Amino acid sequence: MEIPDNIQKLIDGKPYTSDAIGMSGSKIMIFDNSVLKIVKKQIENEDAVVEMMHWLDGKIPAPKVIACEKDDEYQYLLMSKVAGKMSCDEYYMEHPKELLDLLAKALKMLWSVDISDCPRNRNMDVELEEAKYRVENNLVDMDNVEPATFGEGGFESPQALLKWLESNRPDYEPVLSHGDFCLPNVFMEAGRISGFIDLGDAGVGDKWRDIALCYRSLKHNFDGSFGGKVYPDFNPDMLFEALGIEPNYNKLQYYILLDELF
Ligand SMILES: Nc1ncnc2c1ncn2[C@@H]1O[C@H](COP(=O)(O)OP(=O)(O)O)[C@@H](O)[C@H]1O
Ligand SMILES: [Mg+2]
Known part of the structure; x- marks a missing residue:
């Protein structure tokens, strides 16, 4: 990969660290x-x-786009750095009550945003269409699934799950x-949410899509x-106490299973 000039000139000579937390295979x-x-x-x-x-700018704490370029193979997105620590940081793991309260606050912050002019739709039709594409083109990462999803007692194949x-x-x-x-995509600092990152799948979607992935991540x-x-x-399950809502285990399981195809 060759960083486009427009981006290169903005980072030239600046020291950096590389991150290995992401699972998407992107370079950070x-x-x-x-x-x-x-x-x-x-x-x-x-x-x-x-x-x-x-669109999210000013609505929720998130990185601002500084510059974005593409070439034939890659997208290069230069954005502002959010403050604070990932919510899987040892500090939060050792303070689960604080963590759960902040995660509940983070989810409610998302739910309170007016979505009437949101430019992106991730409803069930969109999700299932994309899942289908992934299954048909063998893009499902079978090394990164819950142990019970496939095989003995689970689904026979990604096709069967779809x-x-x-x-x-x-x-x-x-x-x-x-x-x-x-957890690695939600940053926190001093009792507040400092930023949501990794927004490649953000859009209007079902409430339980985020709850399910938060639950699995916890x-x-x-x-x-x-x-x-x-x-x-x-x-x-303490997440539901923090949220003050009853768990809907059917939807929880549905969205965890759907995510297995991504
Ligand atoms: N804007 C940002 N501010 C601070 N840290 C970031 C930012 N973007 C990425 N990171 C760090 O890099 C990691 C991977 O980035 P992320 O966008 O989540 O990639 P992936 O899609 O691979 O998960 C994050 O978990 C975080 O630690
Ligand atoms: Mg991430």
């Missing part, structure tokens, strides 16, 4: 005040994420949805699946 360069994310172009129009970031998802659509509760609401960050450290006595 973290500078003092900015972050460059280099993403391999996919089926979807990468311009959509930039449009969403502009079929089940298509015939078991839950009711739709549209809100502003982050789309990849996992579970795995506390059970040692990431980072190896186990924090006992944590139950992800």
Whole structure:
């Protein structure tokens, strides 16, 4: 990859660190005040994420677009750096009550945004259409799924899962949805949400899409699946207490299963 001149001149000579947390295979360069994310172009129009970031500006704390360029293979997105720590930082893992309250606040912050002129739709039709494309083109990452999803007692194949998802659509509760609401994508600082990052799947979507991924992320960050450290006595169901809502386990499971195809 060759960083386009327009971006290169903005980062020239500045020291940076590279990040390895992301799972999307993108390359991240973290500078003092900015972050460059280099993403391999996919089926979807990468311009959509930039449009969403502009639309989100002033509505929720999120990085601002500084510059964006594309070449045949990659998108180069230079954005502002958000303050604070990832919500999977050790500090928050050791203060689960504070973490849960802030995550509940983060979800409610998204739900309170007026979506009437949101430029991006991630409703069930859009999600299932994209899932279908991924299944048909063998793009499902089978190394990165919950152990019970496929095989013995689970679905026979991604095709079988897709079929089940298509015939078991839950009711739709549209809100502003982050789309990849996992702990490393929500930054916190001093009792507040300092920024939502990784907005490539953000748009109008079902409320339970974010709740489900938040729930799964809490579970795995506390059970040692990431980072190896186990924090006992944590139950992800505590998220519902923090949110003050009853768990809808059907929708929770539906959105976790849907995400297996992405
Ligand atoms: N704007 C930003 N401000 C601060 N840190 C960032 C920013 N963008 C990315 N990062 C860091 O890089 C990591 C990976 O970036 P992310 O956009 O989440 O990539 P991926 O799609 O691979 O998950 C994040 O979890 C975060 O630690
Ligand atoms: Mg991320």
